[in-house]
Amino acid sequence: MTAEPIARVLIDSPLPQLDRLLEYRIPESLDGDARPGVRLVVPLRTGGRQAKGYLVDRVAEASFGGQLAEISEVVSTARVLTPEVYRLARRAADRAAGTASDLLRLAVPPRQVRIEKAWLGALDAAGRTGPALTPAEIAVAEGAPAPALDSDTIAVLRDPTAAAGDRRIALTAPQRLVEAGHGEWLPAGLMTLVGLAARTVAGGRSAIIAVPDYRDLDLVAAAAALVLPGEAIARVDAGRGAGERYRGFLRALEKRPALVIGTRTAVTAPAHRLGLIALWDDGDPLHAEQHAPGVHARDLALLRHDDAACGLILAAHSPSADTQRLVEIGYLRTVTPARSARRRIRPTTRAVGADEPGARARIPSIAWRAASEALATGPVLLQVARPGFDPRIVCADCGEAVRCRVCAGPVGVRRAGAAPSCRWCGAIAPAAPCTRCAGTRRRASTPGSVRTADELGRAFPGARVIVSDADHAHQQVEPGRTIVVATRGAEPIVAGGYRAVLLLDAERMLARDGLRVVDDCLRWWQNAAALAADDAPVLLVGVDGPVAQALATGTADELIAAELADRRRLRFPPAVRSATVTGTAPEVRAALEPVLALDGVDALGPVDTADGQVRAIVRLDYARGVDVAHELRAAVVAAATARAQRRRSTLRVRFDDPTAFDAALDE
DNA sequence: AGCACGCCGACT
DNA sequence: GTCGGCGTGCTC
Numbered sequence A: 001m002t003a004e005p006i007a008r009v010l011i012d013s014p015l016p017q018l019d020r021l022l023e024y025r026i027p028e029s030l031d032g033d034a035r036p037g038v039r040l041v042v043p044l045r046t047g048g049r050q051a052k053g054y055l056v057d058r059v060a061e062a063s064f065g066g067q068l069a070e071i072s073e074v075v076s077t078a079r080v081l082t083p084e085v086y087r088l089a090r091r092a093a094d095r096a097a098g099t100a101s102d103l104l105r106l107a108v109p110p111r112q113v114r115i116e117k118a119w120l121g122a123l124d125a126a127g128r129t130g131p132a133l134t135p136a137e138i139a140v141a142e143g144a145p146a147p148a149l150d151s152d153t154i155a156v157l158r159d160p161t162a163a164a165g166d167r168r169i170a171l172t173a174p175q176r177l178v179e180a181g182h183g184e185w186l187p188a189g190l191m192t193l194v195g196l197a198a199r200t201v202a203g204g205r206s207a208i209i210a211v212p213d214y215r216d217l218d219l220v221a222a223a224a225a226l227v228l229p230g231e232a233i234a235r236v237d238a239g240r241g242a243g244e245r246y247r248g249f250l251r252a253l254e255k256r257p258a259l260v261i262g263t264r265t266a267v268t269a270p271a272h273r274l275g276l277i278a279l280w281d282d283g284d285p286l287h288a289e290q291h292a293p294g295v296h297a298r299d300l301a302l303l304r305h306d307d308a309a310c311g312l313i314l315a316a317h318s319p320s321a322d323t324q325r326l327v328e329i330g331y332l333r334t335v336t337p338a339r340s341a342r343r344r345i346r347p348t349t350r351a352v353g354a355d356e357p358g359a360r361a362r363i364p365s366i367a368w369r370a371a372s373e374a375l376a377t378g379p380v381l382l383q384v385a386r387p388g389f390d391p392r393i394v395c396a397d398c399g400e401a402v403r404c405r406v407c408a409g410p411v412g413v414r415r416a417g418a419a420p421s422c423r424w425c426g427a428i429a430p431a432a433p434c435t436r437c438a439g440t441r442r443r444a445s446t447p448g449s450v451r452t453a454d455e456l457g458r459a460f461p462g463a464r465v466i467v468s469d470a471d472h473a474h475q476q477v478e479p480g481r482t483i484v485v486a487t488r489g490a491e492p493i494v495a496g497g498y499r500a501v502l503l504l505d506a507e508r509m510l511a512r513d514g515l516r517v518v519d520d521c522l523r524w525w526q527n528a529a530a531l532a533a534d535d536a537p538v539l540l541v542g543v544d545g546p547v548a549q550a551l552a553t554g555t556a557d558e559l560i561a562a563e564l565a566d567r568r569r570l571r572f573p574p575a576v577r578s579a580t581v582t583g584t585a586p587e588v589r590a591a592l593e594p595v596l597a598l599d600g601v602d603a604l605g606p607v608d609t610a611d612g613q614v615r616a617i618v619r620l621d622y623a624r625g626v627d628v629a630h631e632l633r634a635a636v637v638a639a640a641t642a643r644a645q646r647r648r649s650t651l652r653v654r655f656d657d658p659t660a661f662d663a664a665l666d667e
Numbered sequence B: 001a002g003c004a005c006g007c008c009g010a011c012t
Numbered sequence C: 001g002t003c004g005g006c007g008t009g010c011t012c
Helices: A083-096 A100-107 A113-122 A135-142 A151-158 A188-202 A214-227 A242-253 A264-268 A297-308 A321-328 A365-375 A453-458 A506-511 A517-529 A546-553 A556-570 A585-596 A622-641
Strands: A006-011 A021-025 A038-043 A050-059 A073-079 A168-172 A177-181 A184-187 A206-210 A233-235 A259-262 A274-280 A311-316 A333-335 A346-348 A380-384 A393-395 A442-444 A464-468 A482-487 A500-503 A538-541 A577-583 A601-608 A614-620 A652-655
Touching (some): A006 A038, A006 A100, A021 A050, A050 A083, A073 A113, A083 A264, A083 A297, A113 A242, A135 A188, A151 A274, A168 A321, A177 A188, A177 A214, A184 A214, A188 A206, A188 A214, A188 A274, A188 A311, A206 A264, A214 A233, A214 A259, A242 A259, A259 A264, A311 A321, A321 A556, A346 A546, A365 A380, A365 A538, A380 A517, A453 A464, A453 A482, A506 A517, A517 A538, A517 A546, A517 A556, A546 A556, A577 A585, A577 A622, A585 A622, A614 A622, A622 A652
Parallel strands (some): A168 A311, A206 A259, A206 A274, A274 A311, A346 A538, A380 A482, A500 A538
Antiparallel strands (some): A006 A021, A006 A050, A038 A073, A177 A184, A577 A652, A601 A614
């Protein structure tokens, strides 16, 4: 008999009733293989039902009073669930009223038998498949450029004995490109993260870098490959197939430091002696997880930092309102370039010259002349909006979006012919007088005509035209007389930077509704500006007002602070947390009742949704998070268990959905 | 989810 | 008397 014959097991099941540790006896025959972290098969109830699960840990005595069943099978000896990742899943699930196994489904990739067998075969007694870095490799990694941070800040971030508060940084990255070597150009902020991470690995600790999309990831991978050996890099994204993903995951699992790079799920990867966790552009919606329970990569990074006491850096050209909040409560300290070093984005009028080739494409004269001139020396970027329908109601006099008189939410029509209603609280025809001109006449907004690449290209005779959008994104463009037409977020990189950048659809982007319009526009435009050569003009076409002013004077950070102050006044995220509760009217009513009794909690709605259900948005102070999650979780379990109404439960809870307050309540 | 347990109507 | 209906509850 061994000392710890009881296995505590997490069943791989989305059922909230099963989201706890069940105890099983470990038979003598499996004693050696049944180590913490392995995948298991266990019986669940009688009748030969078998469930998959993870062995979380082993204990000497069972706390369960009843008869224990035995583990059926140890799937493999690979210990894929580390204690750190389990704790992360548990805490994140509790915070979001979800299940740990839902989180682990994202954190632990599906098993690939061939790859796992090869890896297990190569694993030595120390839990590694290869050597640590050589002194020469360490020297290269220690010399990796980290242009946006001074050596003191880097030293503190690397120092495990430094005060935790000093090791949490919000970096507003300088808006310029740097050359990593071998003709690889990337934003200075991304290079900084790679440089920081390379030093961390050189010092014997792992680092995680999570970026929004694959284009950023390719830049990071290329830069990392110049400063670290391939063996020290674990790429954990799903973009190159399940096999490569699992290979990267297993590399991260080894007992030697790695630079773990990937998209949002990288923050949940295993890491040997985690020393740094870095997020790039945390305001990008791609960092918001789509799968249940929908925990944002930023929140996972914060939890991970708290657990591992590692360095934490949230870096972006344009800080998110969430980062701003963390700065204001004193949780993050800022590293910001001097205002004089911020890139100026010049607003220009929308007045179009009549006799220029730019007129047909409705490019204002000043912008067209700047672009034509710049084209002689290299590529020019024209950033455009994605096409899309926008069913908002605006002031007929000045065009400002109309707000709800009840909650200040956007007012729109759900479908053609319907009465205008508030997208957030559901009030019918609630429009308040225009906030800009006090007018009361209304009209539907028009989406604005979409320019074609052809039109834009013809405005610049003799130039090569390259189109880059989400479907056909170009990573890089060669120097030359080239017009690059790109939708926001899909702008290619040019070595040395664009010679001019025109932000053409600024008016349409700013007129979109949604809670984060200002944050998004600042992010899109400052990210594009960061791709320009140092002295190249960046022109914001056809927009004035506070956003344009902030960009012109290099005070975007102050504008985000003002934006956050507004949200605080209105009780909107990220000043408060939110929980979207969807289901049948009685289910939602029952779920809301106990949480609305708590201080610092209120709700918008419920409103009817298109599929006959109702939706309410609970708003809660951060301090109420534990209580509200606990109550809503109890409501989900109750709804799943009590099947009084013969139908399976439809109650859903989603915390901190970034789109909750946007115009997505229809459909 | 499944599957067993449990307390009320029509069958040999 | 008892076979079986599905509402209710549990899964180590």
